[in-house]
Amino acid sequence: MAFELPALPYSTSALAGAGMCQETLELHHGKHHQAYVTALNGFVEKNADLQGKTLEEIVAFSYNKPDLAPVFNNAGQHWNHILFWENMSPTGGKIPGALETKLIEDFGSVAAFKDAFKAAGVGQFGSGWAWLIAAADGKLKVTKTPNGSNPLATGEGKVLLGVDVWEHSYYLDFRNRRPDYLVNWLDKIANYEYAAEALAAA
Numbered sequence: 065m066a067f068e069l070p071a072l073p074y075s076t077s078a079l080a081g082a083g084m085c086q087e088t089l090e091l092h093h094g095k096h097h098q099a100y101v102t103a104l105n106g107f108v109e110k111n112a113d114l115q116g117k118t119l120e121e122i123v124a125f126s127y128n129k130p131d132l133a134p135v136f137n138n139a140g141q142h143w144n145h146i147l148f149w150e151n152m153s154p155t156g157g158k159i160p161g162a163l164e165t166k167l168i169e170d171f172g173s174v175a176a177f178k179d180a181f182k183a184a185g186v187g188q189f190g191s192g193w194a195w196l197i198a199a200a201d202g203k204l205k206v207t208k209t210p211n212g213s214n215p216l217a218t219g220e221g222k223v224l225l226g227v228d229v230w231e232h233s234y235y236l237d238f239r240n241r242r243p244d245y246l247v248n249w250l251d252k253i254a255n256y257e258y259a260a261e262a263l264a265a266a
């Protein structure tokens with residue numbers, strides 16, 4: 065069965081008050097994410113090796129294979145964006161107690177976590193993603209990946225939270241000010257409830 069664009073878990077105007085306008089979400093979800101899904105389905109249709117595989121299996125199968133780079137880019141971006149929509153909320157920014165305790169334990173403070181996350185997003189040269197992950201040693205860590213890659217592919221850990229730092233994610237709202245987009249995202253948009261649930265299930 066072909067891959068499909070998932071519906072947003074909120075309306076395209078739901079995050080406008082928190083700093084992500086309706087046009088950003090319409091383009092990002094309806095055009096950019098849709099384009100990744102369409103391209104991925106085109107590759108699967110033409111390549112029997114990809115058929116019958118889950119999205120996660122295609123990401124793992126195509127990772128670090130130069131001849132499958134376009135497949136990896138689009139499969140990775142499909143996976144990343146499915147997560148990204150879930151990682152935002154109109155009531156975002158509130159950190160549940162158990163997650164807060166764990167962030168303080170592993171980063172020293174919530175502010176130190178946010179600084180590290182922001183630094184990862186700002187430090188990702190060009191397009192990519194910043195992530196909060198639960199590493200194999202049980203510790204929370206911040207990491208970043210270029211373009212369509214992700215911690216699922218690199219094997220760095222289980223993703224709790226991911227933010228898109230491609231310009232299409234913030235240019236209408238923040239122009240070139242990626243640091244401001246990231247600070248706003250962490251304070252007002254990030255769905256820490258999702259991260260807490262993912263941590264509990266890790």
Ligand SMILES: [Fe+2]
Binds near residue numbers: 092145228230232233
């Ligand atoms: Fe994106």
